[in-house]
Amino acid sequence: MPAPDPQVLERRREIVSALQAIVPGEGVIHDEREMRAYETDALTAYRQMPLIVVLPETVDQVSAVLKYCHKHDIKVVPRGAGTSLSGGALPLQDGVLLSMMKFNQVLDIDFENRAVVVQPGVTNLGITRAVEHEGFYYAPDPSSQIACSIGGNIAENSGGVHCLKYGLTTNNVLGMEVVLINGEVVRLGGKHLDSEGYDLMALMTGSEGLLGVVTEVTVRILQKPETARALLIGFPTSEDGGRCVADVIGAGIIPGGMEMMDKPAIHAAEDFVNAGYPRDVEALLIVELDGPEAEVDYLIGRVEEIARANKASHIRISESEEERLTFWAGRKAAFPAVGRISPDYLCMDGTIPRRELPKVLARMRELADKHNLGVANVFHAGDGNLHPLILYDANKPGELEAAEAFGADILRLCVEVGGVLTGEHGVGIEKRDLMTDMFTEADLKQQQRVKCAFDDKHLLNPGKVFPVLHRCAELGKMHVHKGQLPFPDIPRF
Amino acid sequence: MDALLKPRNAGEVEEAVRWAAAEEQPLEVIGTGSKRGLGHPVQTAHVLDLSALAGVETYEPAELVLTVKAGTPIAEIEALVEENGQELSFEPMDYGPLLGRPAGGGTIGGVLAANLAGPRRIKSGAARDHVLGMEAVSGRGEQFVSGGKVVKNVTGYDLPRALCGSFGTLAVTTSATLKVNPKPETTATLEISGLSDEDAVTALCRAMGSSAEVSGAAHLPAGLWGETARTVLRLEGFQASVDYRFQSLNSLLSGFGPVRRLEDGDSRPLWAGIRDAAPHVGKAGTVWRVSVAPTAGPGVVAQLKEKLPLSAFYDWSGGLVWICFEDGELHEAELRAAVAASGGGHATLVRATGAVAASVPVFQPQPEALAALSRRLKEQFDPNGILNPGRMVTGV
Numbered sequence: 001m002p003a004p005d006p007q008v009l010e011r012r013r014e015i016v017s018a019l020q021a022i023v024p025g026e027g028v029i030h031d032e033r034e035m036r037a038y039e040t041d042a043l044t045a046y047r048q049m050p051l052i053v054v055l056p057e058t059v060d061q062v063s064a065v066l067k068y069c070h071k072h073d074i075k076v077v078p079r080g081a082g083t084s085l086s087g088g089a090l091p092l093q094d095g096v097l098l099s100m101m102k103f104n105q106v107l108d109i110d111f112e113n114r115a116v117v118v119q120p121g122v123t124n125l126g127i128t129r130a131v132e133h134e135g136f137y138y139a140p141d142p143s144s145q146i147a148c149s150i151g152g153n154i155a156e157n158s159g160g161v162h163c164l165k166y167g168l169t170t171n172n173v174l175g176m177e178v179v180l181i182n183g184e185v186v187r188l189g190g191k192h193l194d195s196e197g198y199d200l201m202a203l204m205t206g207s208e209g210l211l212g213v214v215t216e217v218t219v220r221i222l223q224k225p226e227t228a229r230a231l232l233i234g235f236p237t238s239e240d241g242g243r244c245v246a247d248v249i250g251a252g253i254i255p256g257g258m259e260m261m262d263k264p265a266i267h268a269a270e271d272f273v274n275a276g277y278p279r280d281v282e283a284l285l286i287v288e289l290d291g292p293e294a295e296v297d298y299l300i301g302r303v304e305e306i307a308r309a310n311k312a313s314h315i316r317i318s319e320s321e322e323e324r325l326t327f328w329a330g331r332k333a334a335f336p337a338v339g340r341i342s343p344d345y346l347c348m349d350g351t352i353p354r355r356e357l358p359k360v361l362a363r364m365r366e367l368a369d370k371h372n373l374g375v376a377n378v379f380h381a382g383d384g385n386l387h388p389l390i391l392y393d394a395n396k397p398g399e400l401e402a403a404e405a406f407g408a409d410i411l412r413l414c415v416e417v418g419g420v421l422t423g424e425h426g427v428g429i430e431k432r433d434l435m436t437d438m439f440t441e442a443d444l445k446q447q448q449r450v451k452c453a454f455d456d457k458h459l460l461n462p463g464k465v466f467p468v469l470h471r472c473a474e475l476g477k478m479h480v481h482k483g484q485l486p487f488p489d490i491p492r493f
Numbered sequence: 494m495d496a497l498l499k500p501r502n503a504g505e506v507e508e509a510v511r512w513a514a515a516e517e518q519p520l521e522v523i524g525t526g527s528k529r530g531l532g533h534p535v536q537t538a539h540v541l542d543l544s545a546l547a548g549v550e551t552y553e554p555a556e557l558v559l560t561v562k563a564g565t566p567i568a569e570i571e572a573l574v575e576e577n578g579q580e581l582s583f584e585p586m587d588y589g590p591l592l593g594r595p596a597g598g599g600t601i602g603g604v605l606a607a608n609l610a611g612p613r614r615i616k617s618g619a620a621r622d623h624v625l626g627m628e629a630v631s632g633r634g635e636q637f638v639s640g641g642k643v644v645k646n647v648t649g650y651d652l653p654r655a656l657c658g659s660f661g662t663l664a665v666t667t668s669a670t671l672k673v674n675p676k677p678e679t680t681a682t683l684e685i686s687g688l689s690d691e692d693a694v695t696a697l698c699r700a701m702g703s704s705a706e707v708s709g710a711a712h713l714p715a716g717l718w719g720e721t722a723r724t725v726l727r728l729e730g731f732q733a734s735v736d737y738r739f740q741s742l743n744s745l746l747s748g749f750g751p752v753r754r755l756e757d758g759d760s761r762p763l764w765a766g767i768r769d770a771a772p773h774v775g776k777a778g779t780v781w782r783v784s785v786a787p788t789a790g791p792g793v794v795a796q797l798k799e800k801l802p803l804s805a806f807y808d809w810s811g812g813l814v815w816i817c818f819e820d821g822e823l824h825e826a827e828l829r830a831a832v833a834a835s836g837g838g839h840a841t842l843v844r845a846t847g848a849v850a851a852s853v854p855v856f857q858p859q860p861e862a863l864a865a866l867s868r869r870l871k872e873q874f875d876p877n878g879i880l881n882p883g884r885m886v887t888g889v
Contacts, residue, residue: 191787192786193812352643
């Protein structure tokens with residue numbers, strides 16, 4: 001992380017008073033014991049006490065806090081519900097931690113325009129809860145949806161099981177209000193579609209708290225599909241499973257969800273929840289079809305045929321809602337199930353082209369031997385997003401480091417086969433130092449120039465995403481080479 | 494010395510832009526120039542023509558991923574994916590006929606630069622929702638890569654999506670990776686006739702709020718495409734599913750008016766026409782494209798109709814309004830006031846005679862803080878302001 005600024009540390013008392021003048025009452029936390037709750041997010045291997053925690057309640061307060069920090073060169077780490085798996089909300093010793101969790105109101109529900117306006121601290125599931133009495137829901141469903149905030153979802157461009165069919169956060173957000181580090185407030189989008197001008201919503205979504213602080217969000221809601229049914233399909237090899245997934249999509253079918261688990265994950269889940277998963281298979285696929293009944297019944301038959309053609313050794317089709325939920329119970333409990341068989345685990349998040357799955361799984365087994373650690377895989381099969389769970393014991397000296405090295409090897413492997421470092425968890429601090437494995441220096445510099453347009457002093461969440469911080473003045477320099485008009489052999493008119 | 498620079502590869506694009514940046518020579522960046530009429534005209538001595546930068550780099554139907562060079566004709570891409578039972582589900586509109594040019598022109602680079610979409614926007618999104626990665630050359634003359642070639646990726650800022658709709662003012666895209674989708678097996682349209690604009694939009698919104706998975710929701714008032722008003726809803730997918738959803742939609746909307754069903758063969762040309770603003774093609778007048786909340790569409794039109802001669806039709810469940818002022822005047826102030834009074838949104842001047850168009854902002858003016866942020870972004874990508882200067886806004 002960037003070295004703490006001793007001057008800021010020295011001025012802590014003065015900063016506390018200034019923030020108390022902006023956010024009165026209990027909105028400024030500076031007692032060490034009370035700040036403890038904020039020292040980490042869901043990447044619990046990393047902990048750091050913040051300088052001060054502030055919980056504003058109004059947009060004016062957010063604006064005043066940021067303006068003050070901007071003027072006095074104080075770093076700010078925005079935080080939603082603190083469920084980041086990549087350390088996105090890890091505090092800085094010399095930084096103000098800005099918690100947005102008092103922004104917890106649903107402001108406007110507009111069924112006719114299928115739009116809901118909420119404050120950023122409303123949970124992902126809270127949006128669905130607010131509209132489900134009319135049969136509506138908010139589609140992106142990260143597995144932490146009961147706890148994670150919509151503001152955090154924007155920061156990370158969260159996905160979930162259903163995003164192959166229904167899109168990521170970026171495809172489901174219509175508008176937002178953002179406070180910039182200089183205190184200015186800008187509104188992007190609204191209930192209408194495709195605002196003109198630069199698509200700053202696209203930049204904000206997935207920006208991991210580095211560009212601005214979201215204070216209001218407008219999302220698209222959808223009517224719940226009429227029905228959903230699932231198939232539970234076991235395969236003797238991961239190649240068969242991978243081919244089945246490709247054939248389903250090749251047949252023009254985009255399932256609502258398509259999840260795969262490997263043998264260690266299947267066994268851990270089955271031991272934990274007794275979902276009725278077969279133990280004698282190498283790969284288990286859950287394919288969920290949702291939509292109108294006539295369509296779902298038809299597609300269940302099609303997928304069953306495709307599974308049989310791909311040597312499925314085990315097929316069950318849900319005949320009731322209860323049975324469908326049982327199929328999912330094991331998959332949804334996969335993380336805690338792995339938590340039962342290992343004192344600690346690291347959840348990785350790379351994406352690969354699906355055709356590379358058998359190769360990647362084989363290489364991952366070799367890597368597991370090399371690092372002498374176990375790994376269980378759950379996999380959003382439709383979109384190639386892998387979640388290897390690396391098993392380790394933090395109390396054994398060196399195992400955390402070994403697990404991290406193993407994880408880095410897996411992500412490098414994802415990039416090597418044409419994939420990416422992170423599908424939905426974000427870069428944060430976890431994958432920051434691997435960015436140079438995926439991007440050149442020129443690529444990363446252009447990304448950081450975007451940062452300079454929003455935050456030229458690098459005050460918002462510095463130390464995340466980018467391995468090396470370049471000063472904006474340096475990034476802005478042009479290296480010009482005056483000369484001849486290029487490629488003179490080309491005809492010009 | 495005026496030059497038409499026609500690079501054949503990304504390296505030559507970089508060379509050309511680097512030269513222009515060093516000499517501070519502005520460039521007009523074009524594919525085939527099919528959408529030159531959109532935005533403010535760019536007047537530069539030099540043109541960077543990307544039409545030779547064409548061809549499919551990789552296409553893997555089973556991965557739902559396609560990588561193409563920026564100058565590849567969009568018609569060629571649509572034909573290729575169709576051969577494989579797939580489509581670009583954002584259904585990019587063809588501006589050709591509306592702008593007085595031939596149909597079927599344009600390149601993928603232009604489609605992305607203008608962030609095009611069609612009637613399916615309300616279900617599947619616009620071009621920006623289907624871009625996965627890009628290779629581009631910034632106005633600094635530096636090549637960069639952003640995004641990836643897989644359908645799920647959050648590694649770094651989403652520059653590919655942000656470059657969509659930037660009209661080539663930030664960077665020159667040299668290649669793009671897109672998400673493709675299976676093409677629906679069949680299409681049917683439910684048509685209700687004789688509705689007023691208000692009732693039509695109520696019906697469209699009710700349908701969009703149902704679980705019928707409507708993929709097009711438009712209203713063509715009387716005289717725009719037939720003698721009576723036509724309110725149309727599109728259903729796509731497997732035959733059994735389309736039939737089933739048609740029935741449920743029919744019962745849901747039974748109280749609105751007489752219903753008929755258009756089958757696949759009649760549906761396709763209708764939706765292509767709505768996509769390409771066919772009711773305003775070949776007709777004199779100034780054309781604006783207005784995006785508001787769906788329920789606000791009829792109000793915008795009603796306010797303007799009180800005092801101005803116009804014809805208008807609705808797509809996107811009422812939220813996209815194509816307005817044609819038949820007197821050929823701009824009526825910019827009245828239009829922007831009506832949009833603001835209806836809850837806000839965006840109005841874009843799409844077609845007008847050149848001299849008149851230059852006198853007003855083509856795109857929706859932005860509040861100062863937002864405009865300043867946009868200028869800062871432009872400076873970071875193109876500090877010398879050499880890429881399509883003034884195409885969107887003066888200074889950008």
